[in-house]
Amino acid sequence: MAPPNGPEIDPDRALADLRALRERTEDENGAQRVAWTDTWAAARDWLRERLAELPVEVDVDEAGNLWAVLAGASDRTVLLGSHVDSVPDGGWLDGTLGVLAGLEVLRALAAAGEPPVTVALVDWADEEGARFGRSLLGSGLATGTVDPRSVRDVEDRDGVALVDALAAHGVDLDAAPRARTRLDAAVAYLELHIEQGPVLERDDLTVGVVTGTAGVERHRVRIRGQAVQGGGFPMDARRDALVAGARLVLDVRAAARDERSRATVGAIDVRPAIPTAVPGVCELVIDQRHPDRDLLAKMRGEVHEAAARIAVEERVEVDFERIWSIAPIAFDAALVDLADETARAETGGSARLFSGALHDAASVAAAGVPTVMLFVQSRDGISHAREEDSSPEAIAAGVRTLAALTRRVIERAARG
Numbered sequence: 001m002a003p004p005n006g007p008e009i010d011p012d013r014a015l016a017d018l019r020a021l022r023e024r025t026e027d028e029n030g031a032q033r034v035a036w037t038d039t040w041a042a043a044r045d046w047l048r049e050r051l052a053e054l055p056v057e058v059d060v061d062e063a064g065n066l067w068a069v070l071a072g073a074s075d076r077t078v079l080l081g082s083h084v085d086s087v088p089d090g091g092w093l094d095g096t097l098g099v100l101a102g103l104e105v106l107r108a109l110a111a112a113g114e115p116p117v118t119v120a121l122v123d124w125a126d127e128e129g130a131r132f133g134r135s136l137l138g139s140g141l142a143t144g145t146v147d148p149r150s151v152r153d154v155e156d157r158d159g160v161a162l163v164d165a166l167a168a169h170g171v172d173l174d175a176a177p178r179a180r181t182r183l184d185a186a187v188a189y190l191e192l193h194i195e196q197g198p199v200l201e202r203d204d205l206t207v208g209v210v211t212g213t214a215g216v217e218r219h220r221v222r223i224r225g226q227a228v229q230g231g232g233f234p235m236d237a238r239r240d241a242l243v244a245g246a247r248l249v250l251d252v253r254a255a256a257r258d259e260r261s262r263a264t265v266g267a268i269d270v271r272p273a274i275p276t277a278v279p280g281v282c283e284l285v286i287d288q289r290h291p292d293r294d295l296l297a298k299m300r301g302e303v304h305e306a307a308a309r310i311a312v313e314e315r316v317e318v319d320f321e322r323i324w325s326i327a328p329i330a331f332d333a334a335l336v337d338l339a340d341e342t343a344r345a346e347t348g349g350s351a352r353l354f355s356g357a358l359h360d361a362a363s364v365a366a367a368g369v370p371t372v373m374l375f376v377q378s379r380d381g382i383s384h385a386r387e388e389d390s391s392p393e394a395i396a397a398g399v400r401t402l403a404a405l406t407r408r409v410i411e412r413a414a415r416g
């Protein structure tokens, strides 16, 4: 009997591709494949050259996503995807791993002749949102989870409008939702990605299965006290907005009680921000995440209660403004089981993890396509940085598992 992947899957080829793309798109500070830039376009040109060696049809949809379609006996389509864009000074594996592993899977499938169902690889445009602050843009527009009107007025730091940057790469923002038809025949979506956390490394596993993505509640909090002269004003009469904010930050952390909770205050702004003034205004952004909807609501409630208490004790006003939220998304239970089984068969072990970070898979799952993700062990859990790395063994295990899972999903889809 032939091994489950056949002789033609070659993880070393995927590794060589990853290194070649890294070479082309990295400088001394890291990867520079920021979406809607020349380096990103060059990365895609390189990908197109690789795809041109295969019997696949390549084109770009109305939302800027690059598709390579290996036609099968049936139109029913198994999708593989991720993104080649990166953050500025990013790593070599975030996104590219899934795309180039998918490329290797396409190669192996194509070498075996016409598959029973169609298989498509998609490179989603602008997963990172690095330039315009809107993550999952290409997948969100294509799946209908992002409304073009909600991003129409967005500009980058240099005042370039998003709508113009997209147009420069051939994307008409208003037409983007038409890309939705690409998903009409999709029966499954599979995405391989680096873990971006330390769990697999800690548990000495190369590959794990993602059960879903966490829900997110992001609020801007504005605290108003009274700016006064710091040298003169007595301590007990102050209404110090930053002291109130600092207390709130600790309560945000305290409300993240279980091991699946995440809570971050990553931005804080103080005015007037001079050494001799008691801060009169403090603004901070709270990002809370949990895979359980009720527990996420509880976390948010605890922080609101803490803010109300601090407002009284510090005699400040506290206002919350919700700037973004997304519900937790559970991936397809049957695909999660199948991925778990496959990872065990291919690598000798597996774990079920949830993803605190969002991925294009969340857009696809939200659009109703049965979805699952595989995570590959990440060295020290570092991502979005030049130091991002995974061992060649872990990368190879990820490629093998994705290939084996794709074959199993094709077989299931072929049976109807």
Ligand SMILES: [Zn+2]
Pocket: 083, 094, 095, 127, 193, 359
């Ligand atoms: Zn990514």
